[in-house]
Amino acid sequence: MMQNLLLSAAISLLTSGFVVFVLRTYISERIKAKIQAQYSERLESMKISLKAEADKELERIRSDIRIAAAEREFRFQRLHEKRANILADIYATLREVYDCLKAYVNSFEATGAPSRQERFKELRAAHQKFRTAYMGNVIFVPQETAAKLEDINQSLVTAGNMFALMVDSPNAIAPMKVWGEVESKVDGEIKQALKELEAAFRRLVGEDN
Numbered sequence: 001m002m003q004n005l006l007l008s009a010a011i012s013l014l015t016s017g018f019v020v021f022v023l024r025t026y027i028s029e030r031i032k033a034k035i036q037a038q039y040s041e042r043l044e045s046m047k048i049s050l051k052a053e054a055d056k057e058l059e060r061i062r063s064d065i066r067i068a069a070a071e072r073e074f075r076f077q078r079l080h081e082k083r084a085n086i087l088a089d090i091y092a093t094l095r096e097v098y099d100c101l102k103a104y105v106n107s108f109e110a111t112g113a114p115s116r117q118e119r120f121k122e123l124r125a126a127h128q129k130f131r132t133a134y135m136g137n138v139i140f141v142p143q144e145t146a147a148k149l150e151d152i153n154q155s156l157v158t159a160g161n162m163f164a165l166m167v168d169s170p171n172a173i174a175p176m177k178v179w180g181e182v183e184s185k186v187d188g189e190i191k192q193a194l195k196e197l198e199a200a201f202r203r204l205v206g207e208d209n
Helices: 002-105 116-135 143-166 175-204
Strands: none
Touching: 002 116, 002 143, 002 175, 116 143, 143 175
């Protein structure tokens, strides 16, 4: 009888321990599963939040780049327009020097036209105007083009001085010969150089033709 009681108690104890173990394991797994689910949910939420922030930051950077690019393009456009206007002014003043020189050395004098002395004064004034326009904006002129400008300017000055000293002077020797040489230079070499300079200026401002 006693043995049956002991056996029954032992079985009951083992059964109770097993039930407790099973319940503890079940509860533990449920807790782990719940924690894992919460962790996964928070992790996913964090990933979504981080991605949204990253996308927002990326879009901000892209926007800043677009704005910066637009600002650079605007500044470049303004600079290009300014440079084109400056080059146009320089060429216009140089062309004026050429026209005044051509008028000064012209062998044909129309009735009522300005005297040769007046034309010489106009030539000097035009040259001073060119020097002011050019020297004040030389930084906008490419080096190669500046060299062409200087060469043409020197040719104009040389032709004008030669005519003034060797033709338009009371002490001129063989003025007619020199006169012909100067006119030939003005209508030939200098005129051609101006055409080449005009083509170079057109290329600089974006006109290929």
